[in-house]
Amino acid sequence: MASGxxxxxxxxxxxxxPRYGKLPLAGLHxxxxxSAFTITLQSMPGHSTDMQKILLGLEAxxxxxxxxxxxxxxxxxxxxxxxxxxxxGLIDLLSILPALLFLLPDSTVLRTLRLMRIFxxxxxxxxxxxxxxxxxxxxxxxxxxxxxxVLAAIVLFLAAVGIYHFEKDAQPEIFGSIPQSAWWAxxxxxxxxxxxxxxVTTGGRVFTAITxxxxxxxxxxxxxxxxxxxxxxxxxxxxTETTTNGE
Amino acid sequence: MASGxxxxxxxxxxxxxPRYGKLPLAGLHxxxxxSAFTITLQSMPGHSTDMQKILLGLEAxxxxxxxxxxxxxxxxxxxxxxxxxxxxGLIDLLSILPALLFLLPDSTVLRTLRLMRIFxxxxxxxxxxxxxxxxxxxxxxxxxxxxxxVLAAIVLFLAAVGIYHFEKDAQPEIFGSIPQSAWWAxxxxxxxxxxxxxxVTTGGRVFTAITxxxxxxxxxxxxxxxxxxxxxxxxxxxxTETTTNGE
Amino acid sequence: MASGxxxxxxxxxxxxxPRYGKLPLAGLHxxxxxSAFTITLQSMPGHSTDMQKILLGLEAxxxxxxxxxxxxxxxxxxxxxxxxxxxxGLIDLLSILPALLFLLPDSTVLRTLRLMRIFxxxxxxxxxxxxxxxxxxxxxxxxxxxxxxVLAAIVLFLAAVGIYHFEKDAQPEIFGSIPQSAWWAxxxxxxxxxxxxxxVTTGGRVFTAITxxxxxxxxxxxxxxxxxxxxxxxxxxxxTETTTNGE
Amino acid sequence: MASGxxxxxxxxxxxxxPRYGKLPLAGLHxxxxxSAFTITLQSMPGHSTDMQKILLGLEAxxxxxxxxxxxxxxxxxxxxxxxxxxxxGLIDLLSILPALLFLLPDSTVLRTLRLMRIFxxxxxxxxxxxxxxxxxxxxxxxxxxxxxxVLAAIVLFLAAVGIYHFEKDAQPEIFGSIPQSAWWAxxxxxxxxxxxxxxVTTGGRVFTAITxxxxxxxxxxxxxxxxxxxxxxxxxxxxTETTTNGE
Numbered sequence: 001m002a003s004g005x006x007x008x009x010x011x012x013x014x015x016x017x018p019r020y021g022k023l024p025l026a027g028l029h030x031x032x033x034x035s036a037f038t039i040t041l042q043s044m045p046g047h048s049t050d051m052q053k054i055l056l057g058l059e060a061x062x063x064x065x066x067x068x069x070x071x072x073x074x075x076x077x078x079x080x081x082x083x084x085x086x087x088x089g090l091i092d093l094l095s096i097l098p099a100l101l102f103l104l105p106d107s108t109v110l111r112t113l114r115l116m117r118i119f120x121x122x123x124x125x126x127x128x129x130x131x132x133x134x135x136x137x138x139x140x141x142x143x144x145x146x147x148x149x150v151l152a153a154i155v156l157f158l159a160a161v162g163i164y165h166f167e168k169d170a171q172p173e174i175f176g177s178i179p180q181s182a183w184w185a186x187x188x189x190x191x192x193x194x195x196x197x198x199x200v201t202t203g204g205r206v207f208t209a210i211t212x213x214x215x216x217x218x219x220x221x222x223x224x225x226x227x228x229x230x231x232x233x234x235x236x237x238x239x240t241e242t243t244t245n246g247e
Numbered sequence: 248m249a250s251g252x253x254x255x256x257x258x259x260x261x262x263x264x265p266r267y268g269k270l271p272l273a274g275l276h277x278x279x280x281x282s283a284f285t286i287t288l289q290s291m292p293g294h295s296t297d298m299q300k301i302l303l304g305l306e307a308x309x310x311x312x313x314x315x316x317x318x319x320x321x322x323x324x325x326x327x328x329x330x331x332x333x334x335x336g337l338i339d340l341l342s343i344l345p346a347l348l349f350l351l352p353d354s355t356v357l358r359t360l361r362l363m364r365i366f367x368x369x370x371x372x373x374x375x376x377x378x379x380x381x382x383x384x385x386x387x388x389x390x391x392x393x394x395x396x397v398l399a400a401i402v403l404f405l406a407a408v409g410i411y412h413f414e415k416d417a418q419p420e421i422f423g424s425i426p427q428s429a430w431w432a433x434x435x436x437x438x439x440x441x442x443x444x445x446x447v448t449t450g451g452r453v454f455t456a457i458t459x460x461x462x463x464x465x466x467x468x469x470x471x472x473x474x475x476x477x478x479x480x481x482x483x484x485x486x487t488e489t490t491t492n493g494e
Numbered sequence: 495m496a497s498g499x500x501x502x503x504x505x506x507x508x509x510x511x512p513r514y515g516k517l518p519l520a521g522l523h524x525x526x527x528x529s530a531f532t533i534t535l536q537s538m539p540g541h542s543t544d545m546q547k548i549l550l551g552l553e554a555x556x557x558x559x560x561x562x563x564x565x566x567x568x569x570x571x572x573x574x575x576x577x578x579x580x581x582x583g584l585i586d587l588l589s590i591l592p593a594l595l596f597l598l599p600d601s602t603v604l605r606t607l608r609l610m611r612i613f614x615x616x617x618x619x620x621x622x623x624x625x626x627x628x629x630x631x632x633x634x635x636x637x638x639x640x641x642x643x644v645l646a647a648i649v650l651f652l653a654a655v656g657i658y659h660f661e662k663d664a665q666p667e668i669f670g671s672i673p674q675s676a677w678w679a680x681x682x683x684x685x686x687x688x689x690x691x692x693x694v695t696t697g698g699r700v701f702t703a704i705t706x707x708x709x710x711x712x713x714x715x716x717x718x719x720x721x722x723x724x725x726x727x728x729x730x731x732x733x734t735e736t737t738t739n740g741e
Numbered sequence: 742m743a744s745g746x747x748x749x750x751x752x753x754x755x756x757x758x759p760r761y762g763k764l765p766l767a768g769l770h771x772x773x774x775x776s777a778f779t780i781t782l783q784s785m786p787g788h789s790t791d792m793q794k795i796l797l798g799l800e801a802x803x804x805x806x807x808x809x810x811x812x813x814x815x816x817x818x819x820x821x822x823x824x825x826x827x828x829x830g831l832i833d834l835l836s837i838l839p840a841l842l843f844l845l846p847d848s849t850v851l852r853t854l855r856l857m858r859i860f861x862x863x864x865x866x867x868x869x870x871x872x873x874x875x876x877x878x879x880x881x882x883x884x885x886x887x888x889x890x891v892l893a894a895i896v897l898f899l900a901a902v903g904i905y906h907f908e909k910d911a912q913p914e915i916f917g918s919i920p921q922s923a924w925w926a927x928x929x930x931x932x933x934x935x936x937x938x939x940x941v942t943t944g945g946r947v948f949t950a951i952t953x954x955x956x957x958x959x960x961x962x963x964x965x966x967x968x969x970x971x972x973x974x975x976x977x978x979x980x981t982e983t984t985t986n987g988e
Contacts, residue, residue: 533919538919615898673943685932686933721959721961
């Protein structure tokens, strides 16, 4: 009996409930989105005391929902220890731990920890299709991503050292060290170009031009690999459909 | 007889008039472009009274043309109610409604409504090839666009919460809340980088670097899906060529 | 005899001289690059009188070379009138006409006309492979480029009207009319983001976010079509190799 | 015997030691990364005397390691002269020469030379897969890269001359010459858009819009070719696996 109920709960949390289908899962997703709105509202200053009470109440309700979800997932998991130490078990735990701190008196450290409630947002990714794609994106070219991550880091470092050499005398406040110059390298080679740091010497500008014409694509490769991994979803989706509770 | 005329008018409005071909449609397109110029000119300050009169007169003429077009399309439609409640029927209606308000006395609310005349511009898209491509772009990967739209929103939100955490104490005026930080996230992850908001703390800059190297591609996926949908036009264009009045 | 010489000259100008090969053509390319350097140097202020004399002398020599080239091309062309009115004939003419004005006294109008000497730079594109690719890039998807050019213009116009609506009251100096707002639309949707104009109202920022997430790719399509046209060179290069003097 | 040892050393430096495998190579890579950290730390101002001594000591140790590596590679190379004049031989030499200057008294010239220690970072690229890809990226479309490099240069020059024409009277300090305008062209056509230079005249802005819509893709082609060359790794990797010491 209990085993049947456990299986039923596991199916419901997977969005495969025989009667209500995706409804329980959709409810959880609603709670996650509501949680994101709560976090956003709490970050905005100038709330009235009433509003603050409403937000705290909402937070308590959401916390209760996620604690219940965590308990149900733990109870219904075939391998309980495996669940706790799995990626999603950790996310589920991180989603409730910071909020529990709301019961304690206020302090700056706690305030920061509470922000970790945003980990709840990652639970949205538990959607089967999304997670299959993400797994695929990361695992399918892990080796490539490492290689091009290192290459991007080298290009960024070389660009930082180069611009440091050209600009450190002309603008010692913003190109005064290699870490400061690395900020320029990031903002430039991703083409964000905030405009807070830019070369003013002729040498620095020529160096920037050459660096951009050559390095623009290399720094963009890691992000591009993630993107293409996400877009090229695996075709074996139907095969993995059978592994229902394989968290 | 009337039925023959109706069919003839419908064909003409589709750019398939047996005698004049695309001429009537081209005339309508000219009127739309002229309308865009009128809107642009009216937005510019410092017109003389004469110029204002000319613009108002032009607007009246254009309004007459679009009202006539709307009436003809309504009259010649096989399914009149279907036309009114179709996408293009709505666009046609929105194109003339705001301009009719010019007959009323001036007010701020009306001024805003008048700007809605820009919906006329969308009528340019009635071009068969363009609309086929747009439909294809939206419908062919609707599911993908939803998935990656959600993913982009999550990445933007996580970036906003992260930078809020790092910068809220150093720059409380521009990173003072999560919605304000979200503006930074949009400007940064699309690589626009206006330079009105940017991190100044070491933690915020390192976080920016990591976010850019990972998230750059993900935020660009929805726009990329629209683009690729537009570029990969359907090959069955010739087949749909037969459905002449299928608005 | 003259016919043989004409053919020889034509071959030499094509870089297919039986004895010197690409040497005459390479010499002309050198003259063009030298001309670009002369234009650049002349634009820089603070030259000594001697330097100015040297630059003028260099200009005279280069002018003589290009006048000679033009005369030789005209004389050796199979169809002389066809050459004059061909694209390259026009470029060749535009390359020498502005420089001839150096013989006239100085004036602002002439100064501007002289800048048109940069058309010489286009002569560099006479390289067979480059021109084949350019022709291919333009002709192969002329229809697509028109369609997406119109689409990009519509997106830019809609973005300009939208931001004008949101920001015209908050920032009347920089969003005071639709043309001014169009400047913002260009700088934003190409992700250049100079930072001279950006929205400050909440409505304007939300509109910017939505516009960017949707429109980013559409504005980039025309440039992308040129790029892909250039990269996908025609394979029939060897076939066209036989049409030696087909300018 | 010596021949056997030489072969063993060569294999170890290739990360193919029969007993320790990739361990010796990994150690060298660690030394290179440590060297990058040392360079970064030395660029930061305000170190205590103790810290400076530690950094100098670390530098000496790293120098010893790289000198030893150079000697071992030279000694174990089948063709010693070939190694010295090969690309990697040069990099190895450049990695130790600047550091040797640390033994000499301080001066500005030497300080700059010391920065050349960053060439050590390139040694990280000695990884077999990375180098194969880089070689492939550069050699496979060398001709294309030259062609599109020239094309990008022409587009940038034309953009610089154009904006110089439109803006030189309105903003003589920042668009006062073609080289200054070229800085704008680079920052704009790569979409970095720092915001230090931007057009303010109507003509200049229209020119910028057209230049961006057309030229955006062309300037990005060289970087794109490198990127695609890097991503499309050669499949004959296994075949080249046999050429063990072919530096």
